[in-house]
Amino acid sequence: MRDFSGDHRWLSINTATVRRQRGQDWPLLQILDACAARGIRAVAPWRDQVAAAGLQATARTLRAHGIALSGYCRGGMFTDADAAEQNLRALDEACALGAPCLVLVVGALPGALAGRAQHKDIAAARAGVHDGIAALLEQARQRGMPLAIEPLHPMYAADRACINTLEQALDVCDALDPARSGALGVAVDVYHVWWDPKLQQQIARAGRERLLAFHVCDWLTPTRDLLNDRGMMGDGVIDIPRIRGWVEGAGYAGFSEVEIFSTQDWWQRDGGAVLDTCIARHRSAV
Amino acid sequence: MRDFSGDHRWLSINTATVRRQRGQDWPLLQILDACAARGIRAVAPWRDQVAAAGLQATARTLRAHGIALSGYCRGGMFTDADAAEQNLRALDEACALGAPCLVLVVGALPGALAGRAQHKDIAAARAGVHDGIAALLEQARQRGMPLAIEPLHPMYAADRACINTLEQALDVCDALDPARSGALGVAVDVYHVWWDPKLQQQIARAGRERLLAFHVCDWLTPTRDLLNDRGMMGDGVIDIPRIRGWVEGAGYAGFSEVEIFSTQDWWQRDGGAVLDTCIARHRSAV
Numbered sequence: 247m248r249d250f251s252g253d254h255r256w257l258s259i260n261t262a263t264v265r266r267q268r269g270q271d272w273p274l275l276q277i278l279d280a281c282a283a284r285g286i287r288a289v290a291p292w293r294d295q296v297a298a299a300g301l302q303a304t305a306r307t308l309r310a311h312g313i314a315l316s317g318y319c320r321g322g323m324f325t326d327a328d329a330a331e332q333n334l335r336a337l338d339e340a341c342a343l344g345a346p347c348l349v350l351v352v353g354a355l356p357g358a359l360a361g362r363a364q365h366k367d368i369a370a371a372r373a374g375v376h377d378g379i380a381a382l383l384e385q386a387r388q389r390g391m392p393l394a395i396e397p398l399h400p401m402y403a404a405d406r407a408c409i410n411t412l413e414q415a416l417d418v419c420d421a422l423d424p425a426r427s428g429a430l431g432v433a434v435d436v437y438h439v440w441w442d443p444k445l446q447q448q449i450a451r452a453g454r455e456r457l458l459a460f461h462v463c464d465w466l467t468p469t470r471d472l473l474n475d476r477g478m479m480g481d482g483v484i485d486i487p488r489i490r491g492w493v494e495g496a497g498y499a500g501f502s503e504v505e506i507f508s509t510q511d512w513w514q515r516d517g518g519a520v521l522d523t524c525i526a527r528h529r530s531a532v
Numbered sequence: 533m534r535d536f537s538g539d540h541r542w543l544s545i546n547t548a549t550v551r552r553q554r555g556q557d558w559p560l561l562q563i564l565d566a567c568a569a570r571g572i573r574a575v576a577p578w579r580d581q582v583a584a585a586g587l588q589a590t591a592r593t594l595r596a597h598g599i600a601l602s603g604y605c606r607g608g609m610f611t612d613a614d615a616a617e618q619n620l621r622a623l624d625e626a627c628a629l630g631a632p633c634l635v636l637v638v639g640a641l642p643g644a645l646a647g648r649a650q651h652k653d654i655a656a657a658r659a660g661v662h663d664g665i666a667a668l669l670e671q672a673r674q675r676g677m678p679l680a681i682e683p684l685h686p687m688y689a690a691d692r693a694c695i696n697t698l699e700q701a702l703d704v705c706d707a708l709d710p711a712r713s714g715a716l717g718v719a720v721d722v723y724h725v726w727w728d729p730k731l732q733q734q735i736a737r738a739g740r741e742r743l744l745a746f747h748v749c750d751w752l753t754p755t756r757d758l759l760n761d762r763g764m765m766g767d768g769v770i771d772i773p774r775i776r777g778w779v780e781g782a783g784y785a786g787f788s789e790v791e792i793f794s795t796q797d798w799w800q801r802d803g804g805a806v807l808d809t810c811i812a813r814h815r816s817a818v
Contacts, residue, residue, distance in 0.1 A: 368771070401687045403727035404753050440689075441694075443696065467644045469758055472754075485653065
């Protein structure tokens with residue numbers, strides 16, 4: 247297991263972590279400047295942030311700073327009506343930015359995110375997601391862009407993602423890419439999977455070919471909001487080093503990406519100070 | 533699958549559903565009277581409600597009304613310091629009330645429920661829970677009182693229960709009661725397990741001997757609170773009849789117990805009206 251205590255060369259910042267500080271959007275190009283000033287070598291931006299900054303301007307700024315991507319957020323939402331079109335755009339943007347993978351948040355019951363689920367058939371939603379990934383995988387293979395299925399915590403099964411365990415995600419991978427070609431894998435976010443009694447076993451099953459991204463934050467007690475109350479690494483109950491040890495033991499050697507949604511805490515602070523804390527906690531708590 | 537549409541003979545009310553209406557505790561004996569007046573044949577009371585009403589008075593009132601228990605809430609919390617003593621008391625109370633099983637909410641990281649987790653080792657917590665159930669099972673067998681492990685939703689893994697899937701609960705059952713004697717089984721609450729892609733498979737695995745209780749409510753979108761925003765059956769996204777079909781297909785023939793924690797909605801209404809709605813939804817949405 248790599249020693250993170252001496253530097254932050256394997257730190258990546260998911261730019262949602264500092265997307266809106268104290269009520270004001272922090273523009274993506276400024277976030278990239280702030281990361282570069284701190285020697286942060288990788289980020290994972292969101293599509294809306296890239297759209298606001300401009301795709302080409304983002305690509306230029308990344309190149310100028312020598313900042314890599316640890317992933318691109320995001321494709322998926324296969325149960326939405328415009329999924330096919332949106333996912334092709336996301337693929338092309340990921341290619342333009344040189345992302346190592348397009349992260350997939352796969353969607354769930356249509357309409358549920360707006361509080362108006364059109365049906366209750368989660369098995370049907372899962373079948374639709376399976377077919378959606380299969381179709382997108384063809385396009386992704388043509389572009390050489392790996393797809394990373396991110397299993398989300400079961401508390402998002404209704405409205406955000408109906409793939410909710412690593413085992414389930416890997417079953418989809420095995421069905422659609424039995425050769426373990428590298429074109430299809432998973433993003434392991436400790437927030438979503440830390441509770442899973444089969445986590446260690448399934449990380450080993452995933453192996454190097456399937457482990458495309460590793461995300462960290464922490465689970466707070468109490469958690470006051472289902473979506474936007476994630477904790478900074480070290481402030482919660484997740485044994486992050488243990489999970490990182492399993493992931494690296496299975497062959498993962500990429501970035502550790504910090505992704506924190508925090509309305510009441512981290513989004514209320516100065517963005518630069520948040521980045522400084524991410525660096526410190528990457529070294530001490532990851 | 534039984535037809536619930538014509539009557540509510542298989543309805544049970546978990547008394548937490550009407551425990552505190554409009555800011556005032558509804559005393560258990562009054563709840564029992566209100567249930568009896570509506571022809572409700574079963575309840576599942578909580579220990580603190582029974583303690584407030586008196587164990588013998590509760591037993592007498594149940595007998596007078598001919599109301600059965602669908603379970604007794606609850607034992608467990610094996611990672612608490614006083615677990616052994618509390619669980620013996622819970623067992624004896626369950627026996628005094630003629631409960632068919634003692635429901636176990638098994639506990640998780642010690643201190644986490646108070647926001648001060650003493651450690652982050654969920655595997656150790658799980659090992660402790662396993663040992664705690666093993667010890668309690670001896671006492672339960674002597675009293676002829678079945679223990680029902682209730683897997684809780686993974687969002688409670690840190691602070692309330694580190695048994696989070698039906699598969700995990702059944703693994704514990706198989707380890708501690710390989711003979712499927714009836715002394716150890718599970719309580720299946722749709723709120724906790726509806727999201728699980730292995731639910732149908734694991735319900736079939738459980739079978740009649742392990743299926744000791746069946747709880748219903750609904751998952752709302754959005755869910756505004758992790759603990760106390762459960763929905764009335766029919767108001768959310770859980771396909772309850774489908775799950776009940778699986779449970780009954782595996783041999784379960786007992787009560788369908790309504791257990792709703794709802795600070796902002798159902799606990800703000802008249803208790804009798806809530807019971808009336810439970811009856812209506814039991815017939816139309818379960």
